[in-house]
Amino acid sequence: xxxxxxxxxxxxxxxxxxxxxxxxxxxxxxxxxxxxxxxxxxxxxxxxxxxxxxxxxxxxxxxxxxxxxxxxxxxxxxxxxxxxxxxxxxxxxxxxxxxxxxxxxxxxxxxxxxxxxxxxxxxxxxxxxxxxxxxxxxxxxxxxxxxxxxxxxxxxxxxxxxxxxxxxxxxxxxxxxxxxxxxxxxxxxxxxxxxxxxxxxxxxxxxxxxxxxxxxxxxxxxxxxxxxxxxxxxxxxxxxxxxxxxxxxxxxxxxxxxxxxxxxxxxxxxxxxxxxxxxxxxxxxxxxxxxxxxxxxxxxxxxxxxxxxxxxxxxxxxxxxxxxxxxxxxxxxxxxxxxxxxxxxxxxxxxxxxxxxxxxxxxxxxxxxxxxxxxxxxxxxxxxxxxxxxxxxxxxxxxxxxxxxxxxxxx
Amino acid sequence: xxxxxxxxxxxxxxxxxxxxxxxxxxxxxxxxxxxxxxxxxxxxxxxxxxxxxxxxxxxxxxxxxxxxxxxxxxxxxxxxxxxxxxxxxxxxxxxxxxxxxxxxxxxxxxxxxxxxxxxxxxxxxxxxxxxxxxxxxxxxxxxxxxxxxxxxxxxxxxxxxxxxxxxxxxxxxxxxxxxxxxxxxxxxxxxxxxxxxxxxxxxxxxxxxxxxxxxxxxxxxxxxxxxxxxxxxxxxxxxxxxxxxxxxxxxxxxxxxxxxxxxxxxxxxxxxxxxxxxxxxxxxxxxxxxxxxxxxxxxxxxxxxxxxxxxxxxxxxxxxxxxxxxxxxxxxxxxxxxxxxxxxxxxxxxxxxxxxxxxxxxxxxxxx
Numbered sequence: 205x206x207x208x209x210x211x212x213x214x215x216x217x218x219x220x221x222x223x224x225x226x227x228x229x230x231x232x233x234x235x236x237x238x239x240x241x242x243x244x245x246x247x248x249x250x251x252x253x254x255x256x257x258x259x260x261x262x263x264x265x266x267x268x269x270x271x272x273x274x275x276x277x278x279x280x281x282x283x284x285x286x287x288x289x290x291x292x293x294x295x296x297x298x299x300x301x302x303x304x305x306x307x308x309x310x311x312x313x314x315x316x317x318x319x320x321x322x323x324x325x326x327x328x329x330x331x332x333x334x335x336x337x338x339x340x341x342x343x344x345x346x347x348x349x350x351x352x353x354x355x356x357x358x359x360x361x362x363x364x365x366x367x368x369x370x371x372x373x374x375x376x377x378x379x380x381x382x383x384x385x386x387x388x389x390x391x392x393x394x395x396x397x398x399x400x401x402x403x404x405x406x407x408x409x410x411x412x413x414x415x416x417x418x419x420x421x422x423x424x425x426x427x428x429x430x431x432x433x434x435x436x437x438x439x440x441x442x443x444x445x446x447x448x449x450x451x452x453x454x455x456x457x458x459x460x461x462x463x464x465x466x467x468x469x470x471x472x473x474x475x476x477x478x479x480x481x482x483x484x485x486x487x488x489x490x491x492x493x494x495x496x497x498x499x500x501x502x503x504x505x506x507x508x509x510x511x512x513x514x515x516x517x518x519x520x521x522x523x524x525x526x527x528x529x530x531x532x533x534x535x536x537x538x539x540x541x542x543x544x545x546x547x548x549x550x551x552x553x554x555x556x557x558x559x560x561x562x563x564x565x566x567x568x569x570x571x572x573x574x575x576x577x578x579x580x581x582x583x584x585x586x587x588x589x590x591x592x593x594x595x596x597x598x599x600x601x602x603x604x605x606x607x608x609x610x611x612x613x614x615x
Numbered sequence: 616x617x618x619x620x621x622x623x624x625x626x627x628x629x630x631x632x633x634x635x636x637x638x639x640x641x642x643x644x645x646x647x648x649x650x651x652x653x654x655x656x657x658x659x660x661x662x663x664x665x666x667x668x669x670x671x672x673x674x675x676x677x678x679x680x681x682x683x684x685x686x687x688x689x690x691x692x693x694x695x696x697x698x699x700x701x702x703x704x705x706x707x708x709x710x711x712x713x714x715x716x717x718x719x720x721x722x723x724x725x726x727x728x729x730x731x732x733x734x735x736x737x738x739x740x741x742x743x744x745x746x747x748x749x750x751x752x753x754x755x756x757x758x759x760x761x762x763x764x765x766x767x768x769x770x771x772x773x774x775x776x777x778x779x780x781x782x783x784x785x786x787x788x789x790x791x792x793x794x795x796x797x798x799x800x801x802x803x804x805x806x807x808x809x810x811x812x813x814x815x816x817x818x819x820x821x822x823x824x825x826x827x828x829x830x831x832x833x834x835x836x837x838x839x840x841x842x843x844x845x846x847x848x849x850x851x852x853x854x855x856x857x858x859x860x861x862x863x864x865x866x867x868x869x870x871x872x873x874x875x876x877x878x879x880x881x882x883x884x885x886x887x888x889x890x891x892x893x894x895x896x897x898x899x900x901x902x903x904x905x906x907x908x909x910x911x912x913x914x915x916x917x918x919x920x921x922x923x924x925x926x927x928x929x930x931x932x933x934x935x936x937x938x939x940x941x942x943x944x945x946x947x948x949x950x951x952x953x954x955x956x957x958x959x960x961x962x963x964x965x966x967x968x969x970x971x972x973x974x975x976x977x978x979x980x981x982x983x
Binding site: 268270274275298300301573577580 | 684731732792793796798800801802804888889890936940
């Protein structure tokens with residue numbers, strides 16, 4: 205009889221334990237790097253801030269650091285589930301093909317593949333993508349760089365007589381950009397940066413140098429040095445290390461006229477006088493929304509993308525070298541983006557092949573490029589809406605891949 | 616009276632140690648390792664050593680899933696060890712397992728990309744297997760042939776072949792990834808060429824083939840004529856020649872076998888584990904397996920034990936880092952200390968230290 209009672213008690217306890225577990229949030233976080241790498245650090249800080257907002261305890265988050273974009277990611281997801289996680293987040297683009305396999309097998313667990321681009325196409329209720337509209341912040345960082353460039357030109361510190369190398373044959377000022385890979389996310393980013401810069405200084409020409417890696421200090425430094433050697437005055441970047449700002453600072457100190465716009469993190473500690481600002485993501489906005497939705501049992505959208513409208517993007521503190529009046533101009537531009545009067549990819553501000561863009565069909569399919577077949581069939585949408593390219597509206601991950609006039613890619 | 620020049624301690628090679636002694640030395644080593652590790656854990660990381668050991672154990676044993684992953688990773692490591700055994704027994708320093716595995720993996724991936732979904736699955740698997748074994752064998756044959764015919768240095772040759780293989784893989788991955796930033800899983804939609812689950816376990820095929828090869832390689836090295844030839848060539852090439860063994864032929868044949876088995880490992884990794892390829896597909900196991908093969912003195916059953924130990928330590932270190940939010944360098948030190956003592960114990964099994972004593976001195980004097 206005692207045994208029976210014990211058994212019943214044990215069952216009841218288990219039942220309670222299960223209920224408590226279901227009601228509680230436990231998050232597994234799969235990170236491509238660790239706190240030593242800006243991109244991952246930004247995600248970690250966002251998740252920690254969101255956890256603090258919702259009062260999550262430390263043991264409600266399991267961290268998986270330095271997870272490469274391979275089978276390890278799938279293992280890490282399953283291991284988190286084994287430890288009771290009901291939300292799995294991965295922070296790198298390439299994690300998504302492994303996350304989706306786990307999502308198919310565990311329909312009760314919510315999977316969020318940050319920066320991924322096919323959640324809506326899978327038909328899975330538990331697989332999500334999220335990205336910020338960071339191109340808005342890149343546009344603003346471009347404005348900051350443009351203000352600096354205008355100041356340099358006005359003061360005569362930069363002129364065709366003194367630095368002939370920094371002007372091309374048409375009299376455009378040369379600027380440079382260190383990009384990771386030649387695909388839509390980077391193209392969207394550098395185009396926004398360029399358009400922001402050109403909104404202040406109309407005669408500019410930009411060169412993009414690719415490193416084929418998201419994080420490589422040496423390659424990024426080398427790319428920045430090569431661009432500055434060609435005469436580039438501003439170095440923007442879409443790569444995760446401090447390589448480019450450090451190289452720019454070194455060459456500025458050596459007497460060149462060159463300034464850096466970083467990414468993700470404040471580059472002032474690395475480049476105290478060369479760094480102007482960095483566009484950043486405020487991931488805590490998304491993570492707080494995500495945790496709240498799951499706690500309240502609300503449906504998480506398959507694609508989440510917000511920008512300045514929700515303060516999900518920002519630029520870091522302006523550097524000491526920024527031109528006078530930059531802060532006011534930045535506030536003005538951000539306000540215009542917020543109220544919709546300024547559209548980053550306004551078709552009136554750029555041309556492709558010398559002509560204005562009136563139509564930009566975008567295929568949303570997720571491709572297997574090795575066999576040239578679609579893994580997930582998507583619609584082809586018309587991205588030009590009301591005279592602007594509607595970035596991050598049809599899915600959270602960027603799809604702006606037009607190569608506009610004024611920008612040259614070096615491959 | 617003469618002054619003794621006997622050093623404080625001498626090292627003397629033991630004969631064949633009795634089993635009891637071997638066991639005792641190894642147990643002492645593990646115990647010492649745990650004590651030293653406990654000091655490190657307590658004083659450097661400030662954690663409770665017993666809790667850390669429990670966590671380490673959990674890295675492999677806490678759930679059936681983790682155990683299955685450990686077995687899967689063990690299979691890859693052990694299989695490369697088995698592949699290396701005949702070459703090393705022949706005293707042919709095959710440092711090229713990493714490249715031979717990668718070539719097998721690349722051939723498998725290429726067949727999956729080009730023929731996936733176009734031919735029946737059975738034929739696809741067969742083609743993947745044949746291509747992988749052939750590619751691995753080729754990567755073994757080339758340095759083997761050069762050594763046998765031209766007397767080139769096989770250590771450098773096989774090492775350099777690794778880099779050629781890595782670059783070939785990097786090149787193909789770059790082509791196949793197209794406009795994406797990474798390759799992802801191959802044949803994601805059709806799953807063509809992905810191994811099926813067997814008996815409800817995802818990695819059973821890899822594991823069963825490995826177990827089979829443990830037995831086969833043991834028998835090959837110990838009981839076959841070719842195994843004997845390998846042993847003779849390894850002991851002395853001149854003796855082998857005197858006995859009428861065609862040394863060049865044995866070298867080439869053994870390297871083809873070694874490379875082919877590495878290629879087979881590549882096939883199992885791509886088809887059964889990763890379903891994709893990258894330059895890290897072999898993951899350094901091609902080098903770790905050298906330790907496995909050497910420590911076990913080419914006995915494949917010991918190799919299984921040593922592979923298990925290495926995988927257990929690796930999983931344990933990973934779990935410690937994750938559970939205690941510890942820098943992975945610290946957790947690697949914890950695992951490394953254990954490995955150090957276990958490797959060190961082999962020394963004390965083969966050699967014994969003799970300390971200078973008064974008695975020894977008198978004996979020496981009498982002899983003098």
